[in-house]
Amino acid sequence: MTEPTHAEAHGGALGSRLNWLRAAVLGANDGIVSTAGIVVGVAGATDDRAALLTAGLAGLLAGSMSMATGEYVSVSTQRDSEKAALAMERRELKEQPEAELEELTDLLEERGLSRDVAREAAVQLTERDALKAHARVELGIDPDELANPWHAAWASFLAFTIGALLPLLAIVLPPAFVRLPVTVGSVLAALVLTGWSSARMGAAKPGRAVLRNVAGGALAMGVTYAAGTLLGAAGV
Template sequence: MPRHRHREHHRTERIGWLRAAVLGANDGIVSTASLMVGVAAANADRAGLMLAGVAALVAGAMSMAAGEYVSVSSQADTEAADLARERTELATQSEAEHRELAAIYVSRGLTPDLATQVARQLMAHDALAAHARDELGISPQAAARPVQAALTSALTFSVGAALPLLTAVATPTHLVVPTVTASSLVCLVALGALAARAGRAPVLIAAARVGFWGALAMGLTAAVGRAFGTAL
């Protein structure tokens, strides 16, 4: 009978893109909604309110993309440097690298003899991959991808920022503060719950955490806008 390969799907494989997507959408909602609520609380007219929302969307998306690209590029540079050094050591100190890999397996519970055999066989198959995975903690699934992270963050930020912006467009100016605040909090809680469910984390805790910080950000910004609007 043909043997079917069992393939398990682990949530850790999603961490890279999930982190960037959730962070981008969350920041898009919080920063844009907070800015618009603050501007509305300062008694700005609709033109000023829409300008603030669009500016927040564009500037925030670019900021998120640039930040993620620089951050993940630094990680990629570090990984590349570590792999280059490991490649050199494998070429010049092969036996020492074998002992080092075997010691890692011993620390994980294998007997010294078995660890030596495993290390030798893995190095014969692909020495650099074995050391990258077990010594450096670098795997193809978790490898740093700067462009992917930047595009994901910019796109998800824009989607998140569009939610309070579109809400404000469809809402009378005098109702922008309560409407944008309420709709944004609903979206934030839903986003937190969705991210937690995708990663099999506690849903209620994640949703409450995101909702709390979103409410705090919008509340403080509204207070500042109202104070400056009164003063001016």
């Protein structure tokens, strides 16, 4: 039983790392698109560097804080649910150990083991750590690695901030006459990268993912630029 257990743990750890990487890429992508939409929209109304910097920073801070708060609340809810499920499992193991052993045997049998082997495995796993065995097999939870809301919040904050810095710097650093093309070009290039990365991590073909990502970002910038231009022309 040692090798399958090790392989399962290794696969679970790899899957967890891939999920974190995918979340980081998507967070950066959100930072790129939302901040680019803001600064390009403002650029449609004015070429004042201070106004562009103010709008970009406001969008970066608001977006990163929103992402961090939302991720903290979401993962905290998940962690609370996992703790409640573990508490219930712990109580059931104490009150009805035989029924829980039978349940674990059934679950292992459903995974392809013969009845006798499943029973022997269930007994050995229960003797080693009954709660951990039920948590992993029945609930799909690792009691030693519960979701951490603070880690998720900081990861989302950093990912969004890193993504948002690209359009912000692209719009305020170059001279006024090339700000817009530099920003649009750098944003679209970054969206190609994030679209390709997210597709590869999901084992999907990158072509469509890149096209969707670039098209969405271009549409966002086009809409906000048109709105900014109209508002600027109206003197709002």
